[in-house]
Amino acid sequence: MTGKLVSTDVLVIGGGLAGERCAIEAAAAGHDVLILSLVPPRRSHSCAAQGGMQASLGNCVKAEGDNPTLHFLDTVRGSDWGADQEVARIFAEEAPIAVRELAHFGVPWSRVRGGKNSYFIKGERVEIEERPENEGLIMARDFGGTAKWRACYAAAGTGHAVLYAVDQEVVRLGITVRDRAEAVELIHDGSRCWGAVARCLRTGEHFPIIAKATVIATGGYGRVYGQYTTNATINEGMGAAIALNTGVVPLGNMEAVQFHPTALSPSGILVTEGCRGDGGYLLDKDLHRFMVEAEPEKQELASRDVVSRHMAQRMRDGKGVETPYGPHLWLDIRHLGEKHVTTKLREVFDICRDFVGLHPAHDLIPVRPTQHYSMGGVRVNKDGQAYNMEGLFAAGEAACWDMHGFNRLGGNSLAETIVAGRLVGRSVAKFAAGMPLDTNTSLAFEATRHAESCAEEWLGRSGDGPGVYELRDAMGETMIRNVGIFRTGEELEQGVNDLRTLHEDCDKAVLRSKVPGMNPELTFALRLKSMLRLALVTAEGALARTESRGAHFRTDYPLRNDAEWLNRTLVRWQADAAEPEFSYEPVGLIDLPPGHRGYGSDERIELTTPVDDYNADVDDQQEQHGKLGTMEPMGSRIKWRAWEQSV
Amino acid sequence: MSSGVTTAGRRLRFEIFRLNPEDPNSTPHMQSYELDETPYMSLFIALNEIREKQDPSLQYDFACRSAICGSCGMMVNGRPALGCRTLTSDLPDVITLHPLPVFKLVGDLSVDTGTWFREMVEKTEGWIHAKEAFDPDAQEERMDDDTADAIYESDRCIECGCCVASCGVANVNDDFLGPAGLNRIARFAMDPRDERDNSEWFDVVSNQDGVFGCIGMMACHDICPKELPLLEVYAYLRRKALASAFTD
Numbered sequence: 042m043t044g045k046l047v048s049t050d051v052l053v054i055g056g057g058l059a060g061e062r063c064a065i066e067a068a069a070a071g072h073d074v075l076i077l078s079l080v081p082p083r084r085s086h087s088c089a090a091q092g093g094m095q096a097s098l099g100n101c102v103k104a105e106g107d108n109p110t111l112h113f114l115d116t117v118r119g120s121d122w123g124a125d126q127e128v129a130r131i132f133a134e135e136a137p138i139a140v141r142e143l144a145h146f147g148v149p150w151s152r153v154r155g156g157k158n159s160y161f162i163k164g165e166r167v168e169i170e171e172r173p174e175n176e177g178l179i180m181a182r183d184f185g186g187t188a189k190w191r192a193c194y195a196a197a198g199t200g201h202a203v204l205y206a207v208d209q210e211v212v213r214l215g216i217t218v219r220d221r222a223e224a225v226e227l228i229h230d231g232s233r234c235w236g237a238v239a240r241c242l243r244t245g246e247h248f249p250i251i252a253k254a255t256v257i258a259t260g261g262y263g264r265v266y267g268q269y270t271t272n273a274t275i276n277e278g279m280g281a282a283i284a285l286n287t288g289v290v291p292l293g294n295m296e297a298v299q300f301h302p303t304a305l306s307p308s309g310i311l312v313t314e315g316c317r318g319d320g321g322y323l324l325d326k327d328l329h330r331f332m333v334e335a336e337p338e339k340q341e342l343a344s345r346d347v348v349s350r351h352m353a354q355r356m357r358d359g360k361g362v363e364t365p366y367g368p369h370l371w372l373d374i375r376h377l378g379e380k381h382v383t384t385k386l387r388e389v390f391d392i393c394r395d396f397v398g399l400h401p402a403h404d405l406i407p408v409r410p411t412q413h414y415s416m417g418g419v420r421v422n423k424d425g426q427a428y429n430m431e432g433l434f435a436a437g438e439a440a441c442w443d444m445h446g447f448n449r450l451g452g453n454s455l456a457e458t459i460v461a462g463r464l465v466g467r468s469v470a471k472f473a474a475g476m477p478l479d480t481n482t483s484l485a486f487e488a489t490r491h492a493e494s495c496a497e498e499w500l501g502r503s504g505d506g507p508g509v510y511e512l513r514d515a516m517g518e519t520m521i522r523n524v525g526i527f528r529t530g531e532e533l534e535q536g537v538n539d540l541r542t543l544h545e546d547c548d549k550a551v552l553r554s555k556v557p558g559m560n561p562e563l564t565f566a567l568r569l570k571s572m573l574r575l576a577l578v579t580a581e582g583a584l585a586r587t588e589s590r591g592a593h594f595r596t597d598y599p600l601r602n603d604a605e606w607l608n609r610t611l612v613r614w615q616a617d618a619a620e621p622e623f624s625y626e627p628v629g630l631i632d633l634p635p636g637h638r639g640y641g642s643d644e645r646i647e648l649t650t651p652v653d654d655y656n657a658d659v660d661d662q663q664e665q666h667g668k669l670g671t672m673e674p675m676g677s678r679i680k681w682r683a684w685e686q687s688v
Numbered sequence: 689m690s691s692g693v694t695t696a697g698r699r700l701r702f703e704i705f706r707l708n709p710e711d712p713n714s715t716p717h718m719q720s721y722e723l724d725e726t727p728y729m730s731l732f733i734a735l736n737e738i739r740e741k742q743d744p745s746l747q748y749d750f751a752c753r754s755a756i757c758g759s760c761g762m763m764v765n766g767r768p769a770l771g772c773r774t775l776t777s778d779l780p781d782v783i784t785l786h787p788l789p790v791f792k793l794v795g796d797l798s799v800d801t802g803t804w805f806r807e808m809v810e811k812t813e814g815w816i817h818a819k820e821a822f823d824p825d826a827q828e829e830r831m832d833d834d835t836a837d838a839i840y841e842s843d844r845c846i847e848c849g850c851c852v853a854s855c856g857v858a859n860v861n862d863d864f865l866g867p868a869g870l871n872r873i874a875r876f877a878m879d880p881r882d883e884r885d886n887s888e889w890f891d892v893v894s895n896q897d898g899v900f901g902c903i904g905m906m907a908c909h910d911i912c913p914k915e916l917p918l919l920e921v922y923a924y925l926r927r928k929a930l931a932s933a934f935t936d
Contacts, residue, residue, distance in 0.1 A: 080749075080751055080757070080759060081801065081802030081805065081806070081847075083757075083805070083846075084751050084752075084757040084758060084759050085757075086751065086752065088752065088756055088757050089754065089756050089757065098828075138824045140828075141824070141826075141827075141828045142822050142824070144828045144831075144881075145816070145818060146815075147815070147816040147876075147882075149831075149836045149837075149840040149843055149879075150831075150836060151833060151837075152832065152833040152836050153833070154833050176830070177831055177833070178827070178828060178830060180833070195836075195840050195843075196840055198756070201756060201843075201844070201846070202843055205843060209809065209814060209815035209816070210815060212806060212810060212814070212815060213813075213815040218802075218806070221794070221802070243710075243794055244710055245710065273757065274750055274751055274753065275751050308753075310753070311754070384837070388756070391755065391914075392755070395755055395773040396728070396730075396773065508740075510740040552744070553744045554743075554744035554745040556711060557711045558708050558709070559710070559747070559795070560745065561739065561744065561745070561746070561747055562739075562744035562745070
C-alpha cells in the first residue's frame with residue numbers, strides 16, 4: 042500500500058553531520074526542511090569519528106604560524122593532486138569558522154592550558170610552554186600528513202560531541218526528522234530532480250516525498266567491503282546508488298577508497314589516528330618500530346594511504362602477528378601513560394577494554410589497515426549541485442566535491458561535513474527561494490509504483506536460489522581480496538568478473554522470509570543489487586586507472602602518472618544497460634603544480650603540458666561532462682599562488 | 689573487564705521475545721535459538737548469526753557496533769545493556785533477550801528510542817541558549833580546559849535508553865525526564881555558554897517529573913554503558929535547585 046504523499050521545500054536524505062548542517066542552513070533561510078534518516082540522527086555514523094576536526098586556528102605552540110594556505114597545501118598534497126584545488130581552498134578558508142561555530146553550538150572542545158605541557162613527539166617526551174595569552178582558546182593535536190597541529194578535538198569522541206551539538210540546533214529550529222526511513226529512488230525526469238521515494242522502516246510502506254531541492258548526505262559505501270570496514274552497518278552507500286541509478290548523474294573517483302591504518306583486529310572497530318598523533322607507535326611482531334625507517338620525516342604520521350601500505354607490506358614480509366583471523370600489527374600507546382589514555386583517548390580505552398579485554402596503558406593494541414572512507418561519491422560542482430540533474434545536491438562523504446582527491450587526511454572529513462553542510466545549505470536555500478513546487482505528481486507516483494514493484498518482485502520469487510547474505514559476504518570477500526590496498530590488473534579483472542557473476546546471481550536470489558512489515562531480509566535485499574553496482578564501478582574504475590595515486594595503488598603501475606592520469610574518473614550507469622560508462626574530466630583548476638607530497642615515493646611521471654594549458658579548458662571540459670553552472674565563476678575563490686610564501 | 693575467553697564448546701540457547709506489530713497474526717511470545725559460541729562473540733555477532741542462518745525475520749537494531757551510537761540497547765537476562773559490547777562469555781548458557789521497556793516497540797528487540805529522546809530534548813530545551821548570535825569573524829570565546837572536560841564528561845551520554853529502561857520511576861511515570869534527561873539538564877546547566885539562570889532551571893528540574901522525582905534506586909548509575917557519574921549529576925542538580933530556591 043502506498044503511503045501519503047509528502048511535500049517539502051527541501052528534502053535532506055541522511056541525518057549525519059553533513060545532512061543536518063545543510064538542513065540548518067536551509068531552515069534558517071526560511072525553508073520547510075525534511076530530514077530522512079535510516080536511524081535517529083544522533084545514531085548516524087558521524088558519531089563514530091573520534092580524533093579530531095582539522096582547522097588552522099593556530100592556538101597552541103606546535104600550531105603557531107598555521108593558516109588556511111598551509112591547510113590547503115596539506116590537503117592537496119594529501120589528495121596526491123587528485124583534489125579540486127578551488128574546493129580545497131574554500132574548505133581550508135572556512136574550516137576555522139566551522140569549528141568556532143560548533144563551539145557556539147556547544148561542542149566542548151579541548152582548550153589550551155597555558156604554561157608547561159608535556160607531549161610525545163616522534164618518540165620523545167617534550168615539555169612545551171603554552172603561551173598564557175592563548176589560555177582557553179581551542180586546542181589542537183597532531184594528525185597525519187599535516188605541517189602543524191591542527192586537529193581540534195573533544196577527547197576521542199569528537200564526532201559524537203559535534204553531532205549532538207548540531208542535532209541540538211536541528212531540534213531548536215524545529216526541523217522535521219523522519220527517522221527509520223530510507224530513500225530508495227529519486228523522483229526525476231532525466232534532468233530535474235523532484236524529491237525521492239522513501240520506504241518506512243517501521244512498516245515497509247513506500248511513500249513519495251516531493252521537494253524543490255533534494256540533498257544526498259548518506260555517507261560512504263564502506264559496507265561493500267562486507268565486514269572488512271570500520272564503517273557502521275548502515276553505511277551501504279544507498280545515496281550514491283540512487284544517484285547512479287538515475288543513469289545520468291555520474292559518481293566520481295569511486296576507486297579512491299581509504300584504508301585506515303589502525304582498526305582493531307579482527308572486529309574492524311576504528312582506533313583513532315589521534316593515538317599516533319599523540320605519540321603512539323606502530324610495532325611489528327618483533328616489537329620493532331618500522332615506520333621510523335620507512336618514513337624518516339613523518340614516521341607514524343605520514344598520510345593514511347602511505348602508512349597503510351607500509352603496514353600491509355610489513356605483514357606481507359612475514360612481520361605480522363599471525364592469528365586465525367589473519368595477521369595484525371601492534372599499536373603501542375603505553376608510554377602515553379594511564380592518565381592520558383583514560384582522558385584524552387578515553388574512547389580508545391573503552392573500546393579496547395570492551396571489545397578485546399585489554400588496557401591500552403599496559404597492553405599493546407592489535408590493529409590492521411581496514412576500509413574506512415569513500416573519497417568517491419556523487420559528483421557535484423563547487424556549490425554542491427550534482428552533475429546533469431538540476432535540483433539534486435550532495436554533501437559530505439556521499440559527495441565527490443572533491444577536496445580529498447585520492448586520499449583524505451585524518452580530521453578533514455569532520456571538517457568537510459560542516460564546511461560543506463554550511464555551503465551546500467546556502468546553495469540549496471538560494472536554489473529553492475521563490476521557486477514554485479510545480480511538478481507533476483504522477484511522476485512521483487510512477488516512481489513510487491516502480492519502487493513498490495521491486496519489493497513485490499523479491500517477495501514473488503521462489504525456488505532454491507542463493508540467499509542475500511551469502512551474496513553480500515561473497516561481495517565483501519571479493520572486494521577485500523581483489524580491490525584492496527595493493528591492486529594488480531590481473532586481480533582486479535578477476536574481481537570484476539566475480540562481481541559480475543554476483544550481480545547476475547542477485548536476480549536469482551530468493552528471500553527466506555516473507556513476513557509483513559519492514560522485513561529485515563527484504564530491506565537488505567532491496568539494497569543488494571545497488572551495492573553490487575557500487576562495488577562493480579569501484580572495481581572497474583580501479584582496473585581502468587593504470588597508475589598509482591593516493592589510496593589507489595597498482596603494483597603493476599606503481600608510479601603516479603600526471604602525464605596521463607591527472608584526472609577524475611566519472612561513471613554513469615543507465616538503468617537497463619549491461620555496462621557502466623566511464624569518462625574522465627580534469628581534476629579542476631591547478632594552483633599548486635603537481636610535485637612531491639613530502640612523504641611516500643618521490644618518483645612519478647611528470648605532467649607534460651604546462652599548467653596554464655591544463656587550466657585553459659577545465660571549465661569547458663567539465664561542462665561537457667555534465668557540470669551545471671555555479672553561482673560564482675570557476676576559480677573565483679582560488680588565491681592564486683598564495684602558497685608561494687609557504688614553501 | 690571481560691576476558692572474552694569462552695568455555696570450550698559451549699552451546700548457547702537464546703530465548704528471544706518476538707512480536708511483529710505489522711503482522712495481524714503475530715502475538716507476543718518467546719522463541720528459542722541455539723548457537724555454538726565462538727571467541728569474543730558479542731550479541732552483535734550472535735544475533736546476526738541467528739538472523740542470517742536461522743530466522744531472517746528477527747528484528748533488532750545495530751549500527752556502529754562499537755558502543756558509540758547507542759542503537760542496540762536491549763534487556764539481557766533482565767538487565768538493560770548494549771548488545772554490541774555484551775560478550776556471550778560473560779553470560780550463562782541460556783541468554784534471554786527482551787526489548788527495552790518504556791519505549792514504543794517497533795518489533796522484536798527493536799524499540800523507538802528516537803521519538804522519546806527528541807521529545808526529551810524539546811521538553812528540556814536541550815540546546816545552548818546563546819547570549820549572542822554567532823559572529824563568524826570573531827575569535828572563539830575562551831573556556832577553561834577543566835570546564836570543557838567537565839562538560840564533555842556529561843556530554844558523553846549516547847542516548848541508548850538503558851538508564852531509562854532501568855529506572856523504576858520512568859517505568860511508571862511517562863512524564864519523568866529520566867536519568868538521561870536529567871543528565872542533559874546538568875550538561876547545559878554547567879555550560880557557561882548557556883544563558884539560562886538558576887530560576888529557569890528550577891522550573892524544569894524541581895518537581896516530581898524532574899530530579900525530585902528520582903527515588904534513588906540508582907540502577908541507572910549501575911548500568912550506564914558509558915559509566916556516566918549519574919549519582920553526582922543528581923546531587924549537582926539538587927544543590928542547584930536548592931540554591932535557586934534560596935536566592936530567588
